[in-house]
Amino acid sequence: MKKRLLSILLMCCMVLTLLPTTAFAEESTETPPVCSCETACTAESRNAECPVCGAEGASAENCAKYIKPADDAAVQPEGEVSDPQPKTALTALIGGSETAKDVSTAEELTAAIADVNFDTVRLAADISISSSLTVKRTVTLDLNGHVLKYGSANKGSVIVVEVSGNLTLTDSNTTAEHKFTPGTNGLWVSDENGSKTVTGGVITGGTGYPFTLTSSTVVYYGGGVYIASGGQLTMTGGNIIGCSATYGGGVHIDGESGKFSMSGGSIAGCVASNSGGGVRASGTFKMSGNAVIRSCTAESATQFVFGGGVYVNSSSSFEMSDTAIIKGCQAISNSSYSSNGGGVYVSSSSSFVMSEKAQIEDCKAISNSSNSSNGGGVFLANGTSLTLSGNAVIQNCTATNSVNSGKAYGGGVRAFYVREITLADRASIAGCAAANGSGLYITGSTTPGYGILYANGGSVDGDVVLGDTTEGPCTITGSGRTLFNGKVTVTPGSTIESGIFNGEVINNGTITGGVFNSTVSNNGTITGGVFTGTVFNNGTITGNPALITGSGTETDPYQINTAAGLKWFRDKVNNAKTKEETKICAVLTANIDLKNEEWTPIGIGNGTENNGATIDFPYSGTFDGNGHTISGLNVNYRNKNGGLFCYVMNATIKNLTVAGSVTHSSGDGVAYGGIVGCADSSTIENCTNRCTVTGNWYAGGIVGWSTDSDIIGCANFGNISSPSFSGGICGKIGGQNDATGIDATIRDCYNVGMVSGNYAGGITGQSDSEHIDILIANCYNVGSLHGSDGTGEIIGALFGPTCTTIDNCYYLPTGNPASTSDRVNVNRTDSKTAAEFADGTVRKLLKAGEHDNNADPWADECKYLESASMTLPVFKGQGDAHNHLSNDWESNETEHWQVCTCGAVFNKAEHSGGKATCKAKAKCADCGAEYGDTNPNHHGDKLKHVVAKDATTSEEGNIEYWYCEACEKYFSDADAKNKITQAQTVIPKRQSSGSNYSYYTIKATAGTGGSISPSGNVSVREGRDQTFTITPDKGYAVANVKIDGKSIGAVKSYTFENVRRTHTIEVIFMKANGTPQTGVFVDVATGGYYEDAVDWAVENGITKGTDDTHFSPDGICTRAQAVTFLWRAAGSPKPETRTMPFADIPAGSYYYDAVLWAVENDITKGTSDTTFSPNMTCSRAQIVTFLWRSEKSPAAGTANPFADVKSTAYYADAVLWAAKEDITKGTTNTTFSPDADCTRAQIVTFLWRCKK
DSSP states (O other), X not given: OHHHHHHXXXXXXXXXXXXXXXXXXXXXXXXXXXXXXXXXXXXXXXXXXXXXXXXXXXXXXXXXXXXXXXXXXXXXXXXXXXXXXXXXXXXXXXXOOTTEEEEOSHHHHHHHHHOTTOSEEEESSOEEESSOEEEOSEEEEEOTXXXXXXXXXXXXXXXXXXXXXXEEEEOSOOOOEEXXXXXXXXXXEEOTTOSEEEESOEEEOOOOEEEEEETTEEEEEOSSEEEOTTOEEEESSXXXXXXXXXXXXXXXXXXXXXXXXXXSOEEESOEEEEEOSSEEESSEEEEOTTOEXXXXXXXXXXXXXXXXXXXXXXXXXXXXXXXXXXXXXXXXXXXXXXXXXXXEEEOTTOEEEEOTTOEEESOEEEEOSSSOEEOSSEXXXXXXXEEEOTTOEEXXXXXXXXXXXXXXXXXXXEESXXXXXXXXXXXXXXXXXXXXXXXXXXXOOSSTTOSEXXXXXXXXXXXXXXXXXXXXXXXXXXXXXXXXXXXXXXXTTOEEOSOEEOXXXXXXXXXXXXXXXXXXXXXXXXXXXXXXXXXXXXXXXXXXXXXXXXXXXXXSOEEEOSHHHHHHHHHHHHTOSSGGGGOOOEEEOSOEEOTTOBOXXXXXXXXXXXXXXXXXXXXXXXXXXXXXXXXXXXXOOXXXXXXXXXXXXXXXXXXXXXXXXXXXXXXXXXXXXXXXXEEESOEEESOEEEEEEEOSSEEESSEXXXXXXXXXXOEEOSOEEOSSXXXXXXXXXXXXXXXXXXXXXXXXXXXXXXXXXXEEESSEEEEXXXXXXXXXXXXXXXXXXXXXXXXXXXEEEEESSSOEEEESOEXXXXXXXXXXXXXXXXXXXXXXXXXXXXXXXXXXXXXXXXXXXXXXXXXXXXXXXXXXXXXXXXXXXSSSOOOTXXXXXXXXXXXXXXXXXXXXXXXXXXXXXXXOOSSSOEEOTTTOOEESOOOTTOOGGGEEEEOOBOOOSSSOEXXXXXXXXXXXXXXXXXXXXXXXXXXXXXXXXXXXXXSSOEEEEEEEEEOTTEEEESOEEEEEXXXXXXXXXXXXXXXXXXXXXXXXXXXXXXXXXXXXXXXXXXXXXXXXXXXXXXXXXXXXXXXXXXXXXXXXXXXXXXXXXXXXXXXXXXXXXXXXXXXXXXXXXXXXXXXXXXXXXXXXXXXXXXXXXXXXXXXXXXXXXXXXXXXXXXXXXXXXXXXXXXXXXXXXXXXXXXXXXXXXXXXXXXXXXXXXXHHHHHHHTTSOOOSSSSOOOTTSBOXXXXXXXXXXXXXX
């Protein structure tokens, strides 16, 4: 001891010799005065005799006995613990602290916690206490790896932090292990043979601070720690395990001024019988760092239950940040009351914020009664708010009901009369389940400011129910960057204003904005939005929603691809208030099925004149069917003309086919046609009718009544009838124009349908030339005619002077050109036999007489013959039969076609349909030929599931796996993404130890850059846990850990709990500079064709993979991703303009600048003038074209090695250039597969080859 003191004194002397001489100046050596007070001074009364307190200007706080009032007690910053300050020069010089106290008994612990001379109390042994440890001052309790257990028969909290208390809970020994066994109620109980291992110090056994409600009712708060109002707990380490209470099984914060800051340690296996299995917060609660709340439960058989993990009381707040996590918590109701908030319950007027990488996962709200379960992850009560930002996630949570499965709401989040929810950044709700709103079930209130969902970013992968007719409506608003990937149901009164919706939307409310990429079933109102999917409209569409794109001008027509878009266009025309408004133009971009819903024709006119009288405004624009068909047309219009269009004037209708029924059942309607009821001074061109048309006065296949109009290149296949005038093409042709020359024509048309009426004509029912000259030329009729007063193969009835001419028209030898020979000029018109129709004689005559126009029905041999075959007997096996309807197909690798006996080729098209598998190419749905390449990632019905089987001491077992019988490969997942070997599926025979226990082997391996401990084949006794610790080498970090072949991410340790079979654990490391290398992309095969390309793309900042360890080479590449890759490869140049031409590119999106740059450099013009379609999959043709244009469209190669690249295709020059420059070698030697999806591997390879 003397030697030790001498050493210390010598050290002090050595240090003192190093001090500057000024340290020994006289004024520095004065002895400071010492307080001599025996009792504490106050502000009102100080000890005048004391050299300290009696000095002039002295404060009561200078007194050595001064006790600071509790209300003014200094509070350390939350989440931080100040280092103990040394009290003497000696401790400052040689280290250590005089303020720490080691304790080994309950008495020592209680005394040290109360003793103001010790700032830190450290357990030196496990301690059991029989009464609560009370904290009334600022102190740190270091569990030091030991157990502090409450062991009294009288209920109480392990620790009570009083009003003036400020406790910091820490743990300096995190390697100590303690075992626990979960009870049937979820409470973990200390057990040296338990299945649950906890490392570090433990607080356990608490049963809650008692509070008497009535003489017969006592409730208990905070089984582990009770924090009184004004008290504070800061937890940086240690564990609160297996504690219970009525409220706050682990911790209870009482009162709004109570605070709990948890930046480390865990709360696990705690139980509450009412609320807050882990924590009940009536004040402020913050989780940060690596804090964990897990496996906590709120469960009752007599009352409501709230918050399996955390209950946030009224007017309180809860924040989670960093990597804090709530996992595996449950709210369970075994009574007739509901269960609410498996992870977190937020009570009225409180707030909950999750940011950075905070997580709530695997939590459950469970109801075992007829009442509901709500909010598997989070429940939000009335007037509350939730914010999810950063990378925060609520995942794999569920709400279930074992009695009534339909009464489960909000697998991820259930919001009840909520104030607002904000989704931002990359936050997400994913993988959750419930009968109603698997992702989110949110209701609001009619109170302003309630029921708001701010869609500012992130994603919701499950279904969403928006609003409730009982609880109140909701609105999705904000910047619109949130992705809704599941079904969204909008209830009456609720509104979507923004957002990106990739799943089905059922709208019973209102849509005013947003982007909708899937089916929308509208039973409410749509006034705005961008719709790229199909809209089924049973409601109202007003305003100008982007159900269609374009501006409606002749150069920029509306582009229509849905029934809802067509209805919107019709309503816009019919509700026009001026004639100018009816001149809008449109083009179809897809076939449309109207599903036989009753159709109000376009152009009924509801305009008003200046005097307020209602007038008719006909349609006066250009409508281009673009070769598409409108099917399911059902017109039963009673009071005006009927057809797809009612009345058109100075209009053009072209390139359109209609199918369905047009009928006049009653009323004053006059003219009915498949395309148009009445056409005035218009052009109807290249149109086909497949409707049955029944008229009141005039009925025609194409037009009911044509006035001063031209009908060119049209065909009728439907049956036409009326009690007056019926014609295959037109019911009546005439006009009022007395100008010189031909005023109305029917040219290059044919009819094969049956025509019935008082007067029936193969081409027109009546020709009225009283005021105009009429020409019917280059037409034929092979349809049967039935007229009570007259029939004509071309004209049924003639009126007016001889101003009608029939020229170069043909018909079967069953009648005459017109019902009368006077008042008509007939030139080059005659009957022809069926054989002459069949052998092409008629076609040649029609071709010779064809006028100069865009419609050329005679250019296609098969189209001509198809029309004739529908009625001509010769095509029914009589005479010179023509086998143009053969089902025989010819094909090559990319196309198929049929050949007529005449040699004409028809039905030529590229292969489509079918699905390639790992061993077989896709089979074309039309011709049955195989085409394209095999798909190694699709196994069809050949992928077989093998269930896991335990090994025995005499027989091997196997893990759960999937085996493809076609390619003979093994996988660890149902999606066949994680490939394994056959050997990895085998569980070796169990080792026999000669006892009642069996042993299992866990194979632990680590790649370059670190180690795993223990490693190799580790033997584990049955039922035991085994923890593996992962240590990166200097300069390396953990990239990924695989358990039994499945990735779990970058963790630094992993515990196999309750081992019952063999396992594998594999660790992959990466360089710690944060830049992934292909060596750590677990899905980039060494030696793969794209390996060097991925290396280059990573090094040049073009991609960082889909996560830290995956590149997803076979993943599809969207148009947004493609232009972003190109932009980054070009150095990410700043666009010169900030004006975005596309409505579907949200400001702030990662690809915003890339798209602007691509437009500026003529790399893309979008999919329309106003849409870019960022989420559309990019094809191989598109990406090569993008790349070619980014290189300023260099000269193409002359040799075309690819049979599937046509010289007329828009991408032909780009592909030939890419082939010449060795950027692509095709998918085979002779195919490029232009329409195939471009994978991520292919795009970086194209870029690399282009730029290297």
